[in-house]
Amino acid sequence: xxxxxxxxxxxxxxxxxxxxxxxxxxxxxxxxxxxxxxxxxxxxxxxxxxxxxxxxxxxxxxxxxxxxxxxxxxxxxxxxxxxxxxxxxxxxxxxxxxxxxxxxxxxxxxxxxxxxxxxxxxxxxxxxxxxxxxxxxxxxxxxxxxxxxxxxxxxxxxxxxxxxxxxxxxxxxxxxxxxxxxxxxxxxxxxxxxxxxxxxxxxxxxxxxxxxxxxxxxxxxxxxxxxxxxxxxxxxxxxxxxxxxxxxx
Numbered sequence: 601x602x603x604x605x606x607x608x609x610x611x612x613x614x615x616x617x618x619x620x621x622x623x624x625x626x627x628x629x630x631x632x633x634x635x636x637x638x639x640x641x642x643x644x645x646x647x648x649x650x651x652x653x654x655x656x657x658x659x660x661x662x663x664x665x666x667x668x669x670x671x672x673x674x675x676x677x678x679x680x681x682x683x684x685x686x687x688x689x690x691x692x693x694x695x696x697x698x699x700x701x702x703x704x705x706x707x708x709x710x711x712x713x714x715x716x717x718x719x720x721x722x723x724x725x726x727x728x729x730x731x732x733x734x735x736x737x738x739x740x741x742x743x744x745x746x747x748x749x750x751x752x753x754x755x756x757x758x759x760x761x762x763x764x765x766x767x768x769x770x771x772x773x774x775x776x777x778x779x780x781x782x783x784x785x786x787x788x789x790x791x792x793x794x795x796x797x798x799x800x801x802x803x804x805x806x807x808x809x810x811x812x813x814x815x816x817x818x819x820x821x822x823x824x825x826x827x828x829x830x831x832x833x834x835x836x837x838x839x840x841x842x843x844x845x846x847x848x849x
Contacts, residue, residue, distance in 0.1 A: 602671045603653025607639070617641065620654070620688055623753040627688035634666050634687045637750070641686040648672050654688075694746065695728060697721050700757045701749040703735075703742075711736045715752055715760045716744070733760040739767075776841045781833040783815040784808055786842030791817055796829035798822035802839065803831075 604622065611619035618629045620639070627639050634640055638657045642649045648670040649655075655668035659675070670676040695701055695718055703714045714735030721727050726743045752760065773780045783789065783805045792800040803819030806828060814833040821827040842848055 603642070603650035603655060604639070607654040617686070619691075622654070623755065624757075625751060625753075626691040626693075628691050630687050630689045632687060632689070634685075635689070636660060636666065637690065638666075639688040640668060641688065643685055646670075648674065648676065690750070693751070695721075695749060695751065700733070700752040700760050701728075701730070702752050702756060703744065703748060704750050714738070715756050716742070716749070717760065717764075718749075734763050738763070773838075776843060778841070781836075783833070783836065783838070784842060786845065786848060787815075787838060788840040788845070789817065790837040790839055791819065791831050792835050793817075793829065793831050796821075796831070797827060 606622060608621045609617050609619075610621055610626065611617070616629075620627050622639060630638075634657050636657050636659060639654050640657060642651065642653050642655060645651065650671060655670075655676075657666045657668055659667050661667055667675040697718050697720060699718050701716055701718060703712055703716060711732075714737050715733050716730035717733055718728050719731050719741075720729035722729075726745050728744045728746070728749065730742050730744055730749075732738050732740045732742060770780055773782065778784070785805055785808055787805040789803055789805060790800070791797065791803050797803075797817075797819060799822040801819055803817040805815045806818045807816035807830075813830045814836065815830065816828055817831045817836075818826060818828050821829075
């Protein structure tokens with residue numbers, strides 16, 4: 601792991617960096633021993649470390665030091681034995697409803713590493729009700745203390761939102777007793793097919809989706825006449841399942 605990319609300086613005092621941002625979170629310089637999750641600014645000359653590069657502390661050592669991974673992927677612990685190394689710690693911001701967070705302290709029911717979305721904050725001793733989005737407990741919920749959670753990174757949030765979208769789509773199809781993209785005869789769909797119909801519009805499924813390329817659709821093509829073509833599932837959006845059509849018994 602090379603020096604971190606995307607670290608931005610936010611404040612400087614007397615020529616020394618005092619605050620930076622990384623993956624959407626603010627880190628402030630602290631006069632303290634480094635801990636896992638802190639960022640360190642390398643101030644020494646070493647062939648395997650980038651000068652003035654930031655590294656994330658990823659593990660604690662038995663010696664009391666902590667390690668980062670240097671530019672060639674090796675664990676490097678002596679970097680923190682040098683006085684020129686600056687330590688930056690994530691600024692504490694109370695989590696709020698709607699935030700995505702990572703479970704970092706495994707309690708009675710929580711699973712370390714799971715990504716959750718905070719749905720309620722009752723300000724009690726265990727204030728946060730969380731929907732588990734990804735991880736071993738995905739689909740469940742848990743109550744957590746603030747010390748058990750850290751704000752998720754931008755990458756983790758993006759992955760969580762993608763998982764939520766996928767679960768939402770699966771739920772919509774499950775309501776009509778179908779798997780995702782399981783199109784049946786009689787379904788109305790919106791399509792976008794520049795290859796065969798050469799237009800976009802509304803069509804009716806006339807053959808079940810038995811092929812990887814998708815179901816056969818009957819629609820008015822660019823010519824202005826009804827045509828039948830197989831359309832890829834990625835180019836289709838379900839509008840109405842046949843079970844919900846008023847013109848069908």
